[in-house]
Amino acid sequence: METFVFLFPQFNFLAPKEEAYFKMLGPKDLKAPRMKDSNSRLKDKRCQLSLLLTKSGSHENISPEKKTATATSNISPEAALSWSSTFEELLRHSDGVETFSQFLRTEFSEENIEFWLACEEYKTIDSDSRLITKAKQMYAVFIEADAPKEVNIDYATKVAIQKAITTPTNTCFDAAQSKVYSLMKKDCYPRFLTSEIYLRLTKRKGPGTTMFRRRSRSCVFNEPRGEATGDSSAWL
Numbered sequence: 001m002e003t004f005v006f007l008f009p010q011f012n013f014l015a016p017k018e019e020a021y022f023k024m025l026g027p028k029d030l031k032a033p034r035m036k037d038s039n040s041r042l043k044d045k046r047c048q049l050s051l052l053l054t055k056s057g058s059h060e061n062i063s064p065e066k067k068t069a070t071a072t073s074n075i076s077p078e079a080a081l082s083w084s085s086t087f088e089e090l091l092r093h094s095d096g097v098e099t100f101s102q103f104l105r106t107e108f109s110e111e112n113i114e115f116w117l118a119c120e121e122y123k124t125i126d127s128d129s130r131l132i133t134k135a136k137q138m139y140a141v142f143i144e145a146d147a148p149k150e151v152n153i154d155y156a157t158k159v160a161i162q163k164a165i166t167t168p169t170n171t172c173f174d175a176a177q178s179k180v181y182s183l184m185k186k187d188c189y190p191r192f193l194t195s196e197i198y199l200r201l202t203k204r205k206g207p208g209t210t211m212f213r214r215r216s217r218s219c220v221f222n223e224p225r226g227e228a229t230g231d232s233s234a235w236l
Contacts (some may be wrong), residue, residue: 100113
């Protein structure tokens with residue numbers, strides 16, 4: 001006897017939400033093993049943890065619970081130009097963070113800003129139970145070897161975090177966050193300022209470019225004493 005089995009995408013994280021499909025199974029097909037191997041279960045666990053962290057919104061905005069989607073087309077050139085003063089100034093603006101995140105996605109390194117933002121949220125948690133849960137999620141998603149969004153930090157820092165999250169505090173990820181911050185500031189931020197994404201917002205005005213430029217009056221020195229006199233012909 002053949003059996004119709006409906007497969008629903010909500011039980012498969014990789015399937016589109018809109019998709020529902022069925023498959024005809026025979027008696028032999030229904031005798032599938034009940035237990036998954038350890039590697040398969042570990043992969044499923046990582047996928048679920050990644051989705052949980054994503055749903056929390058920790059890497060999508062400085063204040064995930066109060067996220068406001070702002071189109072980059074609404075960002076004024078003056079506002080965008082202000083981000084070129086310092087990296088800290090860029091991170092102070094939600095529009096700046098979102099634009100910088102878009103740039104990192106073009107370089108396939110968005111895990112850096114996502115981890116930094118997740119750390120910012122983590123430090124505000126005041127519940128011990130939530131702290132434990134969040135610490136384990138962040139470790140599984142960003143820190144451990146072959147994590148879905150593994151950040152580039154040294155082995156010693158990873159080991160220190162692994163030990164710290166057994167009894168987590170709000171400072172567990174501070175060392176790693178500092179290293180990722182330094183990487184973004186020294187490596188990613190300068191490239192962002194010359195990227196097409198940024199220059200488009202600033203109307204192709206590079207960092208430090210002024211809106212208007214006044215022509216200065218030239219001076220011509222007389223020989224041999226070097227006295228300066230105004231020469232109107234030099235103004236042209």
